[in-house]
Amino acid sequence: MPSREITYAEALREAMREEMKKDSQVFLLGEDIGVYGGAFGVTQGLIEEFGPERVIDTPISEIAIIGGAVGAALVGMRPVAEIMFFDFMTIGSDQLVNQAAKIRFMFGGKAKVPMVVRSPAGSGTGAAGHHSGSLESWFTHIPGLKVVAPSTPYDAKGLLKSAIRDDNPLVFVEHKLLYKTKGQVPEEEYYIPIGKADVKKEGKDITVIGYSIMIPRVLEASQILAGEGIDVEVIDIRSLRPLDTETIASSVKKTNRVIVVYEPPRFGGFGAEISSWVGEELFDYLDAPVVRLGGEEMPPPYNPNLERKIVPQVEDIVREIKKLVR
Amino acid sequence: MRGDDGVLALEDKLEMYRKMYLIRVFEERAEELYMEGKIWGTFHLYVGEEAVAVGACSALRTDDYITSTHRGHGHCIAKGADIKRMMAELLAKDTGYCRGLGGSMHIADVEKGNLGATGIVGSGIPIATGAALGCKLQKNDKVVLCFFGDGAANTGAFHESVNMAAIFRLPVVFVCENNMYAMSFSVKKAFALPDIAERAKGYGIPGVSIDGNNVLEVYETTKVAVERARQGEGPTFIEARTYRWKGHSKSDRQAYRTKEEVREWMNRDPIKFLEKYLREEKVKDEELENIKKQVEREIEEAIEFALKSPEPTLEEARRLVYA
Ligand SMILES: Cc1ncc(C[n+]2csc(CCOP(=O)(O)OP(=O)(O)O)c2C)c(N)n1
Ligand SMILES: [Mg+2]
Secondary structure, rough: OOOEEEHHHHHHHHHHHOOOOOOOEEEEEEEOOOOOOOOOOOOHHHHHHOOOOOEEEEOOOOHHHHHHHHHHHHHEEEEEEOOHHHHHHHHHHHHHHHHHHHHHHHHOOOOOOOOOEEEEOOOOOHHHHOOOOOOOHHHHHOOEEEEEEEHHHHHHHHHHHHHOOOOOOOEEEEEEOOOEEEEEOOOOOOOOOOOOEEEEEEOOOOEEEOOOOOOHHHHHHHHHHHHHHHHHHHHEEEEOOOOOOOHHHHHHHHHHOEEEEEEOOOOHOOOOOOOOHHHHHHHOOOOOOEEEEEEEEOOOOOHHHHHHHOOOOOHHHHHHHHHHOO | OOOOOOOHHHHHHHHHHHHHHHHHHHHHHHHHHHOOOOOOOOOOOOOHHHHHHHHHHHHHOOOEEOOOOOOOHHHHHHOOOOOHHHHHHHHOOOOOOOOOOOHHHHEHHHOEEEOOOOOOOOOHHHHHOOOOOOOOHOOOOOEOOOOOOEEHOOOOOHHHHHHHHOOOOOOEEEEEEEEOEEEOHHHHHHOOOOOOHHHHHHHHEEEEEEEEOHHHHHHHHHHHHHHHHHOOOEEEEEEEEOOOOOOOOOOOOOOOOOOOHHHHHHOHHHHHHHHHHHHHHOOOOHHHHHHHHHHHHHHHHHHHHHHHOOOOOOHHHHHHOOO
């Protein structure tokens, strides 16, 4: 397949553009997504292409953005809502958690809510305590919601297209530090199934499981470790819920060692779910306890040195893997 | 300010002038430091809106409270903050108001009654309402002044809070800084009303729309509202119309407005307006120049203090998560 190099942000934009062209029921709503192009430029140019009826700038009203998407989805549309920073998901989350996630079930299967809420998570930009949150694990706790968090432009495009086509409410977790990263993306149209992990690098000594911004860091760490004779297998789960336990299992059976790496605070984070699943199902295959490498137990600090220290970096990943393999 | 009768003495007006100029230069120098890479992240500049913060805070007692916004440097200075500690916060230093942990969007100066800036638009409005509830229950005679933007007026938090403040007759003054935009979203698109102040009717409280670039008008309007609140008569809604001269934050192409519009508003500079007024009151140019020089010196000292200050440590940050 012929491909070209584009950024993560461009890949997301292409996904929305293609789905909007294909289906008149797909539309975008959010704050400053029109002429401003979104706080991170993801929707740039789309209002010019599709007009203000399908690229809708809203007031600062997260409840009505997410709730509005729920209502529009209920009457048959496929809204893609943008919440400018993941921290603001908390404001609209009543509509997501109490409505979107439960409507199908509570209505006895008589309705569906095909909607996507996209939002950038993560720290690393100096935006401090209200603009750096990674709250994805909150939403993985809600049956009825799907949660995906791609790490590459290729995955971002393919997953967003599937997300828009999916008949369930879905939280699409982007990362601020990934928007400008580049990668090969096919010219041709493609979809990536939701709920399928991707082995980003094969190896035999240890399985490292992660998602989003942690994947490039883990890959960099595994290069360093390769120089020291440690062969790392890197699993990008891509989809937190549903979780592809099959891919995890076959890797663990091979390497017998597992570490889960994630940005938000370690306590109660998504790594705990993977860790306990592996412990319960694959205990006999383990040569060491499953280790979680997560963030510090504190809100994201403004100071750049501290901000960096509280989130797993390449050197932290290298150090923890060495401890486990030696 | 000085007179409890609400009549401003000339020295009060000169103090207003000093504070407005202090805000202006603070913002301009902060922007330069950002360009030089000494400040990181992002911030929201208050240039052009100085009369709102200064006029409104001048109508408060020093023990009254304010809540601020993401565009909060002006509020903080107007409430009497130490600019050394503000500058140190922008430079992420341990000597800053938040010990370098909060940054521009979270500056709080609790001793001076500033209950803090916030990065979540609208979130200061319920907090101001709650602070006013606390003051009422404590019967301490204090008033809370709540700053928020036109954009914040469209959050759910706004509606719930103003209604609650109205029905409980809380000692709070809602000051809506209508600077015509919420990021790129013009008030013309964001409201189906000509004046945001008309919203007040729906809550059963007084609402007034004023020239936010006229510091004396802001002061006088706020003074009435503050006294009303202090007397137990409940909240007032003030819409102060002003304009943000700079981009929304540090990454704004400003494709949503014209240069002419910006220029037009720059011609209505709130500082020049007060300067003209003071000259008419026979204040000498020399006196104004002295104020400016003093302010500029103060800012340079603050920058020097901030640059020399130490960084916060992780160990200390860990201790601050829980009380
Ligand atoms: C809940 C929430 N939604 C969105 C944002 C992003 N954002 C930051 S400032 C801003 C505009 C705020 O407009 P306004 O209240 O008018 O204040 P101004 O910036 O004009 O001073 C937006 C949309 C935010 N910080 N919080
Ligand atoms: Mg505004």
